[in-house]
Amino acid sequence: MDNEEVPSDEELNDLLLADEPKPIRQVKDTKPEDPKLDLKHLTKKKKPVKLKRKNKQNSKKKKETRGRPKIWTDEKKAKDLAERKEKSAKKRKAKKEIEQLTKIALNQNFGPADRKRVQDQLKMEKQALQEEMLKQRETEKRIQAMTTFEQECDHFDKFAYVNMSGYFVSACIHCSRQKIWDPRDWSRYWSKAKKEQNK
Numbered sequence: 001m002d003n004e005e006v007p008s009d010e011e012l013n014d015l016l017l018a019d020e021p022k023p024i025r026q027v028k029d030t031k032p033e034d035p036k037l038d039l040k041h042l043t044k045k046k047k048p049v050k051l052k053r054k055n056k057q058n059s060k061k062k063k064e065t066r067g068r069p070k071i072w073t074d075e076k077k078a079k080d081l082a083e084r085k086e087k088s089a090k091k092r093k094a095k096k097e098i099e100q101l102t103k104i105a106l107n108q109n110f111g112p113a114d115r116k117r118v119q120d121q122l123k124m125e126k127q128a129l130q131e132e133m134l135k136q137r138e139t140e141k142r143i144q145a146m147t148t149f150e151q152e153c154d155h156f157d158k159f160a161y162v163n164m165s166g167y168f169v170s171a172c173i174h175c176s177r178q179k180i181w182d183p184r185d186w187s188r189y190w191s192k193a194k195k196e197q198n199k
Helices: 009-016 074-105 112-152 183-198
Strands: 157-162 168-172 178-181
Touching: 074 112, 157 183, 168 183, 178 183
Parallel strands: none
Antiparallel strands: 157 168, 168 178
């Protein structure tokens, strides 16, 4: 054993580290990378974003009834039934009128009952028009009577207000027609009217 040479530390290190590759010195490129040429973001797969959704069953809330609950008495039930009957009768009538108009437009043959119905309807419409015209004439007569009354009226004006331009506005006591006065003319008129009223 004495004859055998003892290996030095350096030799031992060389023997032990012989299998491992020697480190190669790496030099970083000092040039900045062009962002246009970087296409890594295209290869990456994005995870789909999960949207938070409420369940439709939970989102629907029951409508809260406000006020007192509706109590269906016999009178209310009868009234509601009558209203519904009236609506349905109007619908049926409108439907029949449309059918009649289509028959007239297409020159289809009318039966005796259809002819009578159309004649009765025309008579009713004619009577309604005559009544409406009479009402209009009566209203026109009333308006004419009122205008003649205004013409016959002995106007006695009383002060109402002063308008934006500074003129006096008066109104007749009897027919309530309005008149605009110059302040001087009003003072003259009012002094005369007072004297006539006191007599």
